[in-house]
Amino acid sequence: MKYKIISSVAILILIFFGIKMTKKINFNTRYTAGQVIDSLHHVKVYYNGGVSHTEGRNLAPDGYNLGIKYQCVEFVKRYYYEYLNHQMPDTYGNAKDFFDSDLKDGVINPQRNLLQYHNGATVPPRENDILIIDKSLWNPYGHVAIIAAVQQDSITIIQQNPGPFGKSREQLSIQQSEGTYYIDNNRVLGWLTLEK
Numbered sequence: 001m002k003y004k005i006i007s008s009v010a011i012l013i014l015i016f017f018g019i020k021m022t023k024k025i026n027f028n029t030r031y032t033a034g035q036v037i038d039s040l041h042h043v044k045v046y047y048n049g050g051v052s053h054t055e056g057r058n059l060a061p062d063g064y065n066l067g068i069k070y071q072c073v074e075f076v077k078r079y080y081y082e083y084l085n086h087q088m089p090d091t092y093g094n095a096k097d098f099f100d101s102d103l104k105d106g107v108i109n110p111q112r113n114l115l116q117y118h119n120g121a122t123v124p125p126r127e128n129d130i131l132i133i134d135k136s137l138w139n140p141y142g143h144v145a146i147i148a149a150v151q152q153d154s155i156t157i158i159q160q161n162p163g164p165f166g167k168s169r170e171q172l173s174i175q176q177s178e179g180t181y182y183i184d185n186n187r188v189l190g191w192l193t194l195e196k
């Protein structure tokens with residue numbers, strides 16, 4: 001019995017590390033890490049390969065930390081830095097750390113110096129807002145994207161590192177009910193926006 005338990009634990013550990021390692025591999029040979037695949041307002045979106053693949057930290061010319069190259073956070077921070085001339089007070093953190101669930105809607109998120117809204121807020125998401133997606137079993141870091149366009153009943157996001165076969169742009173539907181706006185994805189925590 002003891003041998004079976006040890007064997008089972010060993011197999012689970014091997015599976016865990018096997019999954020972790022495969023997330024670093026680029027299975028899509030059409031692209032190479034660092035290849036430009038899209039852009040928004042002249043800010044480039046780079047292909048990352050496996051979602052856990054990393055190639056060092058990207059710093060702006062003034063030393064501002066943009067994040068780990070080709071990850072989702074790096075694109076969002078680079079977009080805000082290059083296009084919107086915005087630097088975040090806290091230059092570190094994973095995607096899920098961009099959202100503070102203890103804050104009320106319309107309050108400044110001090111780590112990002114941006115107004116924060118929960119999914120289901122009375123204020124709709126706008127173009128250039130940062131969409132924050134919660135962690136999952138397969139992605140403990142969460143995900144962030146830029147809202148590239150807002151339509152009447154949907155938004156289009158642009159993202160970096162959606163996975164080897166993911167698309168840089170994705171459309172998500174919005175449900176409007178009694179003055180609230182809910183992005184139809186149960187992992188969307190909310191959005192951050194520059195003050196009006």
